[in-house]
Amino acid sequence: MTKNNFQKILVPLDGSKYSEKALDRACELVEAFDSTIILIYVVEKSIPVNLLDRKEYLELLRKFGNNILKRAKTKLSNKGINAKTFLKEGNISNEIEKIAKKENCNLIIMGNKGLGTVSRLLLGSVSNKVSQSSSCSVLIVK
Amino acid sequence: MTKNNFQKILVPLDGSKYSEKALDRACELVEAFDSTIILIYVVEKSIPVNLLDRKEYLELLRKFGNNILKRAKTKLSNKGINAKTFLKEGNISNEIEKIAKKENCNLIIMGNKGLGTVSRLLLGSVSNKVSQSSSCSVLIVK
Numbered sequence: 001m002t003k004n005n006f007q008k009i010l011v012p013l014d015g016s017k018y019s020e021k022a023l024d025r026a027c028e029l030v031e032a033f034d035s036t037i038i039l040i041y042v043v044e045k046s047i048p049v050n051l052l053d054r055k056e057y058l059e060l061l062r063k064f065g066n067n068i069l070k071r072a073k074t075k076l077s078n079k080g081i082n083a084k085t086f087l088k089e090g091n092i093s094n095e096i097e098k099i100a101k102k103e104n105c106n107l108i109i110m111g112n113k114g115l116g117t118v119s120r121l122l123l124g125s126v127s128n129k130v131s132q133s134s135s136c137s138v139l140i141v142k
Numbered sequence: 143m144t145k146n147n148f149q150k151i152l153v154p155l156d157g158s159k160y161s162e163k164a165l166d167r168a169c170e171l172v173e174a175f176d177s178t179i180i181l182i183y184v185v186e187k188s189i190p191v192n193l194l195d196r197k198e199y200l201e202l203l204r205k206f207g208n209n210i211l212k213r214a215k216t217k218l219s220n221k222g223i224n225a226k227t228f229l230k231e232g233n234i235s236n237e238i239e240k241i242a243k244k245e246n247c248n249l250i251i252m253g254n255k256g257l258g259t260v261s262r263l264l265l266g267s268v269s270n271k272v273s274q275s276s277s278c279s280v281l282i283v284k
Contacts, residue, residue, distance in 0.1 A: 005166075005167060005170060006170070024147075025147060025279070028147060028148070028175075032174035032175060033170075033174060127273075128270070128273070128274060131269075131270070131273055131282050132270060134284070135284060136284055137167070137281060137282060137283045137284050138281070138282045138284075139279060139280070139281040139282075140273050140279060140280045140281075140282070141279045142276070142277060142278055142279050142280075
């Protein structure tokens with residue numbers, strides 16, 4: 001293979017079993033293609049929480065996201081895989097696409113569903129949005 | 143790896159450069175995971191063609207589909223990969239899902255866009271539909 005099309009893999013995590021499964025598939029590809037792996041957790045800022053609670057809520061999400069990333073990094077480290085991690089804030093699919101572009105990822109691997117809010121369910125799943133608008137390939141894990 | 147999650151791969155072809163790219167990615171996974179590959183071409187029957195032309199049109203599509211499958215099979219064969227092929231008729235995403243289920247596929251690899259008709263563009267792309275409703279993982283190649 002002169003060019004490796006699975007060289008740089010981005011895995012968005014949200015703490016759900018679906019993103020856990022996506023991480024497992026990513027590990028298999030990393031082992032087969034000697035890929036680089038990047039993990040991202042996005043603190044969703046568009047959730048309607050009133051202003052008084054908002055700060056506390058976002059702080060909780062940041063803590064949660066950091067734990068998710070730390071746990072995943074340890075899981076990969078035990079397999080001898082080193083991962084770069086990002087904690088971002090904003091719109092989930094936008095932040096995923098931004099990092100994918102900035103880091104020149106070849107592939108995004110994500111779960112089919114996640115810990116969706118009602119508004120997200122109504123708007124369509126994040127994986128659906130990312131797979132339509134991302135400029136790199138997307139593996140939706142079921 | 144005790145269980146291979148890329149064991150059986152289905153690649154829907156439509157003669158577009160996008161499905162050609164999907165086939166290339168499939169080859170890379172087949173070589174890495176020693177997967178089985180299945181190719182499918184679906185003659186779309188829902189295209190509005192008047193009854194007089196319809197028979198001739200479908201006959202053309204069948205011929206086109208058979209050529210696409212034959213060419214892809216030869217391409218794979220040159221890499222030492224053996225592929226099972228299916229020519230089906232009906233609704234494209236339905237037929238893809240039916241074969242994926244019947245053949246117990248782990249993964250469907252498809253191009254992001256294809257030789258879409260106007261009605262298909264309005265309804266959303268086939269890959270979009272398949273990735274939402276399929277019970278197995280879907281890799282959308284860009």
